[in-house]
Amino acid sequence: MKIRKWMALALASAMCGGLLAGCSSGSSETETSAGEAQTEAAGAESEAAGEAQGEASAEGSGDNVLRYHVTTLVDSMDPALSNDYTSCGVLSQCMMGLNTKDASGAPAYGVAESKEVSEDGLTLTWKIREDAVWANGDPVTAHDFVYAWRRVADPATASDYQFFIQTACIANAEAVMSGEAPVEELGVVAEDDKTLVVTLSSPCAIFDYLMTSTCFLPLNQSFVESCGEEFATSPETILCNGPFKVSGYEPSTMTVDLVKNDAFFGADDVTLDGVQFQIILDSQTAALSFENGDLDVVTLNGNLVEQYRDDPRYSTRSDGYNWYLCPNLNKEGLNNLNIRMALAKSYDKEAITTRVLKDGSSPMDFFVPVGLATNAHGEDFRDAAGDGYESWTYDVAAAQELWQAGLDELGVDSLSYTLMCEDTDSCQAVAQFLQSEWQTNLPGLTIELQVLPKKARLEYMQNGEYDLGLTRWGPDYADPMTDLDMWVTGSSTNYSQYSNPEYDEIIDSAKYGDLALDQDARWEALVNCEKMLADECVLFPIYGQSAAVMTNPQVQGIQYYSVGMPYLFLNVTKN
């Protein structure tokens, strides 16, 4: 009791200290906003960085667990239902599909040991490793894949990534997904325990890549059924076959604990004892925890990026998201090419990334990101398509000419539009910058901002009830198609309402037709597709999003990927 009293007293005095500190900074400037408070704290903390790091080293040497910061909650540990970045990251550490990724991000065998492709490219025979087992000792079998894939395709599951079954061109996908055919008709069968045969409706150039996605992970049917509705809600109801297994998890938890899975066939090469995912929404708290040694890797944002930019532990990596603007082509004025080109050419992307976002994001005069995909000869899509298009390059003088020409064609001298954006800080900052650039550079243009929560913004944009919308796209697989097939007529992600029969035909042929069989011609056709989008200014690219991270120097070997599985800790070492 006495100790508690003493503690309370000590804390009360500490609190008063904190209070007085708060007062003094508050009195020098009439108001102390949250932002300022954060900057101050971070400033002081940078000075303390060295000493704190020393402490962290001493503390960190005792354990061999990677402590990783994530910014959103796990939405589900069920591979068929999980959709967000965090779930995908966690699942990728504790489950393994037919394929995984190598250090360069290319598909490499996971639990599969070989693959045979029939001559017509329509039958794939996968052999599964004999030593691939679940954490409970059951072998990983072809039946596990059949069960899991049917589950994803089953409309009753309502999986977000159901469309991947179709993207992979698995036979009868469409009929099964719409409920017209039973799931048993899906083109995937287990020939024996270790042989999986997949039948395709047309050759699929990206099949190997898709096999690294979480929705194609295997599931042990008897285990899933024995868990019933409780499946994937606790360590006891999650069965893993990857390098790590779940030891601490509950729905909407703030920490997910993984421990090394000794049953994993490659367990000898896994040096970490475990991984702890810590969900922290406040980036200031995350940075303090990193300095404390409580975390090994943190993601920074906003002001903190500037604070840490010169720190040796700081690095940036592309996280694959493209931010771009959609003009609604059905709106008066925006249906005019000159007007669209004027809008696309009159904002400074460089300034957006260096002055507004300041987080390592890179300006883009193109839509298919650098490093997303390479062709059969190892050539990156951007090398083939060039590093930008005239109609998307910042050039105020040219934009003003186009603007005037557009206004003349329309017979008006002013236009006004609403720019729709999300309610996050970065989106609003970018939207405000765009508004000011457009209104300054294009005389007669009035832009009003409409800030909405993401779900509402998407609803309006999907229904075509908007003028200009700031939105983003994350690639689903390493092929330009992930960025290009969204612009076909009637696609639910074609917010611009673009419709070009020629474009639709090329995309269809590249997916399911003749072009799918000729990789070089397909590649060339896709390069041409991006050019069509640029020539007609169907969208206005802005930047490729980057993540700024701080990494404990003792931690080596995290493999980051910008598409699909976000990172892999298989080869991570912590000294």
Added chain:
Amino acid sequence: MKKYIGKRILISLFTLLIIILVLFLLLQLMPGSPFNDEKLSPEQIARMQEKYGLDQPVIIQFLTYVKNLCVGDFGVSYVISKDTPISVLLKTRVPVSFGIGLEAVTFGAIVGLILGILAALKHNSWWDTLCTVISVIGVSLPSYVFALGLAYFVGFKAQWLPLLYDADEFIASSIMPMLALSMFTVATVARFTRTSLLEVLDSDYMLLAESKGITGRTLITRHALRNALIPIVTVLAPLIVDLMIGSLVIEKIFSIPGIGSLMTSAIQSNDYNVTISLAFIYSVMYIVLMLTVDILYGIIDPRIRLTKKAD
């Protein structure tokens, strides 16, 4: 009294029904559905709406919801933690927010009372000044300023307490959030206690009691404090609910898995069931608390009890 409480409970149940109905209608009016996502096609969205019965008319949804609620079924989450029964989400999160909230209320009320009493008894002394200073600071500075200050000085610089919430060390990791949360309560309670007690001390019946020879502790506790408590109970009641439902900012700063942050994510992601369930819990708490306060008045002040009996 029994009749009175029974009537109050009936009215409360009716109020709850109205609250749920209004929430249903409001959520329906909000643009976007839980399933708006870049990756989902209209067919998939339609299928999901069907799966969760969201394609039904609002009134049917409402009746189904109330029917399920009667057997304690809050439904499942659509977005935040897919297909997880809300009861599971609440089971892990409610105790955390309630625990920290209760700590904050208890700490705030006790410290506030002591400060207020000292200030009133030692009117115009340095205790009084201290009480006023703390009251002004506590009321005017938002709790996140204290939270950031504590996180930086106590959690980071001194490393006395864990910076991040840790379920295994509930007591240690709840101290900072509790302190930050309770500042407003300390300030409010101290201010009200001081004012109210000063007023009572000046009253005629105190003079009478004193002239009857009652002195010292008995005079203060039995006569002064008891009368001074009524306004304090009135301000404390809503504060209890405010603190127990969890604070969004405090939960964010200390990374606490409470219901404050859950509510915000639920609203942002249109996770209807989570939003309605949490709003329902808040309403139940308010109503129960207000009822308790009414009964408490009776215990503290016999005059109120008598009036109610006369009813």
